[in-house]
Amino acid sequence: MTDKVPPLLRNRDFLLLWQGSAVSSLGSNVSTVAYALLVLALTGSPADAGFTGFVALLPQLLFQLPAGALVDRWNRKRAMIWCDALRGLTVGSVAAALLAGHLYLAHVLVAGFVEGTLTVCFRIAASAAVPNVVHPSQLALALSRNEARARGAAMLGQPLGGVLFGLGRAVPFLFDAFSYLVSLGALLMIRKDFQVERPAQPGRSGQLGHLGQLGQLGAEIGEGVRWLWRQPFLRTTTFLIAGSNLLFQALFLTVIVSARQHGGSSAAIGVMFGVAAVGGVVGSLVAPALERRLSMKVVVIGANWAWALLVPLLLVVRNPYLIGAVYALMCFVGPVWNVVISAYQLAVTPDRIRGRVLGAAGVVAFGAVPLGSLIGGLLLSRYGADTTVWLLAGWMALLAVVSTVSPAVRAAPSLTEATPLEPQPATAG
Missing domain, CATH: 1.20.1250.20 (MFS general substrate transporter like domains)
Structure with a gap:
């Protein structure tokens, strides 16, 4: 007789992952709106605002393949923790520059690109981790809850971004930076591993030179x-x-x-x-x-x-x-x-x-x-x-x-x- 699978709402690790990601998704939607409003306020140019959005989206095209290969190499939970920490610092730098009165368009472009790159890595690691956090019979239910999280964050975050920007230009970016800290804290409390145990593979411990490492990374991408x-x-x-x-x-x-x-x-x-x-x-x-x-x-x-x-x-x-x-x-x-x-x-x-x-x-x-x-x-x-x-x-x-x-x-x-x-x-x- 098989053990009864506990309800998804009693899965502590999934709830921590879901709640942390929900807060960070809310923060990301807040800052997405705030970035556009900020660039319009800084330059008055819709073209600059559109270019800023393009730069922030560019990592979606450039880094999906290498990020996927690295997520399979690295410890997924540790990678997500680093992504949250670095995203928080990146968005926090925008808020700090605003508070200091020295923010330039180049800073916004770099911050958007860096945050977008880290988000690609985080999202792939989080998606790959789900089957290792929930029972196979609950996979579709878990994914539906993640869908609701993403769409709810967009529904609430975009209007909130406008409201917070009205309170002060730095406020939405401070909110987003704090949201990444909440997500990081949730990840640190999760007990389960985000991948099955992997056997050591040759060439991943530094024996190969840089060209050899790049060649092996390319081969791994090709396998996927x-x-x-x-x-x-x-x-x-x-x-x-x-x-x-x-x-x-x-x-x-x-x-x-x-x-x-x-x-x-x-x-x-x-x-x-x-x-x-x-x-x-x-x-x-x-x-x-x-x-x-x-x-x-x-x-x-x-x-x-x-x-x-x-x-x-x-x-x-x-x-x-x-x-x-x-x-x-x-x-x-x-x-x-x-x-x-x-x-x-x-x-x-x-x-x-x-x-x-x-x-x-x-x-x-x-x-x-x-x-x-x-x-x-x-x-x-x-x-x-x-x-x-x-x-x-x-x-x-x-x-x-x-x-x-x-x-x-x-x-x-x-x-x-x-x-x-x-x-x-x-x-x-």
């Missing part, structure tokens, strides 16, 4: 990329995620422009995104129940067609609150997709290469985000909001058709039967 590529379902869904990320990043700016053109105030636009965030939170809470009732094939095909049908509605609704309601339906679908696909990916990926696989998937999925922002801006400048919505609707319809006819999706495996799939040895030719 090859593993992902050899999984047809994960390979296909990774590219589908990239396509939808591109769409939503372009759509974010599009709905703002559309709401503005139809008389929406800044406050109404804020409420619009607040309503959308509620849809995401609700979706993340019901995701475990839907995961138990729907096959992965139904989730993938259904999510893409739901988005394809919802995007054109933005041509019909004009009121910012109705736009928010349509956007909320789109955000409701997202967590179900994320929980189901992420649970399967984590379940079938061997622990020793999990960071590299997450990095390989992340460079495709998150690399589309800055591209979507760039494409959205170009389309809006050239064609206007309505034509941009039509073009994005066509793009989403194409993704829905691809998901429907894809053999890998139609033969999607079952999450309940997922077991780690060891990498195959590389073959010549």
